[in-house]
Amino acid sequence: MLRELVNNGVEGLLHPDAMIAYGAKNSVEKLKGSAIVPDDVYTYYDFETLKEKFPKSLCKGIRVIKQNRGSTGEGIWRVEVVDADKYKNEIPFDAMLKLTEARDNHVEEKTLQEFLEFCIKYLEGDNGMLLDMPFLERIKEGEIRVLMLRDSVVNIVHKKPAESADAFSATLFSGAKYRYDKPEQWPALVDIVKGSLRTIQSRLGNYDLPLIWTADFMLDTDE
Ligand SMILES: Nc1ncnc2c1ncn2[C@@H]1O[C@H](COP(=O)(O)OP(=O)(O)OP(=O)(O)O)[C@@H](O)[C@H]1O
Ligand SMILES: [Mg+2]
Incomplete structure (x- = not known):
């Protein structure tokens, strides 16, 4: 399909900086304040900031920590404090965490201190950073992928995580089920996306919208 498009004068490949801007997890933070992301999202680019801010953000409830690179759920952690009721304004470094990785929904336990140190590898290198966002519990009803050709919605993929107890990942490898819907079946979502295109484009660097x-x-x- 790409070949056919190029033969017909449509250039499919994005500017590399646009590819990075649209693909990186910090795009969520860049869209903060708009209708399509939660307000409660943060990015950490160095260990000191992570260590200072994350224990406070964990007080607000279950969080999801995302590494910038990678895909298919690798380095995407649901972070839940064990016995969270014990703590008030800040989670202490020796508090125990239950950690679930979206790659395969496997569970590990680490203290907060151990987890922070484990995260150092995600901060290394030119594009190292972590995104911290609330855990959206209705993920068990599915993740909804809007597939776009520039400014047109062409397809909706409804990705439902596996039914097992800790499963929250919508990646195929983790056992999620995919269903393909027409845009007409998701009118409210299509409206939100279309209404947000200008914001997305300007906040992510003012490039032309990607072909695909x-x-x-x-x-x-909110129901
Ligand atoms: N805030 C969240 N609340 C609940 N579940 C989440 C949240 N963020 C991610 N997930 C789950 O984790 C999975 C993987 O996260 P995400 O899609 O952000 O990373 P990825 O698949 O590795 O990267 P990409 O989709 O950019 O290739 C999602 O499909 C979703 O099931
Ligand atoms: Mg994903």
Whole structure:
């Protein structure tokens, strides 16, 4: 298909900086304040900031920590404090965490201190950083992928995580089920996406919208 498009004068390949801007997890933070991301999202580029800010953000409830690179759920951790009721304004470094990775929904336990040190590898290198966002519990109802050709919505993929207890990952490898819907079946979502295109474009560096791109959504708590 790409070959056919190029033969017909449509250039499919993005500017490399646009590819980075649209693909990086900090795009979520760049879209903060708009209708399509939660307000409660943060990015950490160095260990000192991570160590100072993350224990406070963990007080607000279950969080998801995402490494910038990679895909298919690698380095995407659901972070839950064990016995969270014991703590008030800040989670102490020796508090125990239950950690679930979206790659395969496997569970590990680490203290907060151990987890922070484990995360250093995600901060290394030119594009190292972590995104911290709330865990959106309606993920169990599925993740909704909007497949776009520039400014047109062409397809909706409904990705439902496996039914097992700790499963929250919508990646194929982890056992999620995919269903392909027409845009007409998701009118409210299509409206939100279309209404956000200008914001997305300007906040992510003012490049032309990519020829082929996707945006993945999770349901918020408001029905
Ligand atoms: N805030 C969140 N709340 C609940 N579940 C989440 C959240 N963020 C991610 N997930 C789950 O983790 C999975 C992987 O996360 P995400 O899609 O951000 O990373 P990725 O698949 O590795 O990267 P990409 O989609 O950019 O290739 C999602 O499909 C979703 O099931
Ligand atoms: Mg994904």
